[in-house]
Amino acid sequence: MQDDGSGLKVDSAEWLRSVLPKLGITEARHHISTRSLPSLQVLYFEETVEEKLWQPTFIMEHPTEISPLARANDLRPEVTERFELYITGREFGNGFSELNDAEEQAARFQAQVAAKDGGDDEAMYFDADFIRALEYGMPPTGGCGVGLDRLMMLLTDSSSIRDVILFPALRREV
Known part of the structure; x- marks a missing residue:
C-alpha cells in the first residue's frame, strides 16, 4: 500500500485490530481477534464511513x-x-x-x-x-x-x- 499521508492502514489486519476497539467495536461482540482482513475492513467502513x-x-x-x-x-x-x-x-x-x-x-x-x-x-x-x-x-x-x-x-x-x-x-x- 502506498502511504497517502492519512496514517490509515486499512490493508493491515493488525492495524485494524488495534483501531477498532478505540471505536467501540468490542472483542466480545465482534470477535475481532479471529476475523479476516476483509471482515475487519467492513467493520471499519461501517463504523467510520457509512x-x-x-x-x-x-x-x-x-x-x-x-x-x-x-x-x-x-x-x-x-x-x-x-x-x-x-x-x-x-x-x-x-x-x-x-x-x-x-x-x-x-x-x-x-x-x-x-x-x-x-x-x-x-x-x-x-x-x-x-x-x-x-x-x-x-x-x-x-x-x-x-x-x-x-x-x-x-x-x-x-x-x-x-x-x-x-x-x-x-x-x-x-
Whole structure:
C-alpha cells in the first residue's frame, strides 16, 4: 500500500485490530481477534464511513470473502462485481453479478460454514439445493435489491423507519 499521508492502514489486519476497539467495536461482540482482513475492513467502513455518505454514492468491488453469492471480478478475483448504494448515510441498495459456477459456489459456501463455526453470525449456511440447481446451469445474471422502506424515508423526510412501514412489527401483548 502506498502511504497517502492519512496514517490509515486499512490493508493491515493488525492495524485494524488495534483501531477498532478505540471505536467501540468490542472483542466480545465482534470477535475481532479471529476475523479476516476483509471482515475487519467492513467493520471499519461501517463504523467510520457509512454514515458520512450523504450524497448518492456507490461502493463497488466488495471483497470476495464477504460476498459469497457474487461473481468474482475477472481481473481482480479478490473482489466481486458487487455494489452498494448509500444515500443519507444509509444503504439503499445492494446489487451484484450472480456467481453461476457450481464448484466455486460450493467452495464459498464451505468457507462461509467455517466462518459461521468460528463465530461469524452473518456467515451463510451451505445450500446444497442451490448448488444442485447451479449444476444444471444458470446463465450470466445479476440484480439489485432496493430497500423500499428506506427509499420512502428519503422521499418523505422521515427520521424513523416505523413512520413509513405499512404494517410495523407489533409487540405481543403480555
